[in-house]
């Protein structure tokens with residue numbers, strides 16, 4: 212059983228037995244992994260604060276054959292984001308990011324882009340970037356990485372460019388213009404296409420002021436969240452705290 216290691220983000224932990232924790236982490240090499248951290252609840256244990264959610268760490272572990280759970284032997288902090296958690300809204304947002312990653316990512320699949328996305332999101336939040344704008348950015352990218360982000364620029368029926376607003380299709384695979392839509396429940400704002408264009412080309416901003424209005428961000432998030440809920444077939448638990 213060789214000792215393996217990987218850069219990772221801690222997504223969540225839960226208690227097991229008397230003194231142990233199960234750690235769900237998102238590793239750079241193998242995506243989502245789960246492991247036992249023995250003695251992690253003992254006073255003065257070797258893990259210290261390295262298992263706090265969303266810590267960026269180097270995790271050392273043993274993989275057992277035919278077992279889903281690895282054994283976490285040690286964990287060193289690369290960068291912590293503890294101070295972000297003091298703000299309740301940021302804290303819930305981080306839970307939401309972690310939940311989406313866990314829900315959308317298959318166990319033990321390498322996901323480089325997602326790993327870099329999460330790292331840049333945390334750093335942008337640390338630099339006090341606009342939280343709602345950054346959440347919309349994260350939602351757009353996690354959908355894009357998973358192939359669930361439809362073209363929201365033109366009507367899927369008549370292919371006309373949508374310059375004012377469109378209606379999200381029932382299957383969330385595109386938008387209809389006002390003339391073609393028969394299902395008019397979920398409106399997609401004109402700012403959406405520009406936002407997606409921008410998000411594909413630019414890193415998450417670190418300036419406090421986003422390039423679009425709060426009202427537009429709200430509308431964009433509503434559409435992206437409708438698509439997320441459709442594909443997960445349920446509303447993410449942590450999203451309820453952000454409403």
Ligand SMILES: [Zn+2]
Nearest residue numbers: 366369388391
């Ligand atoms: Zn049309």
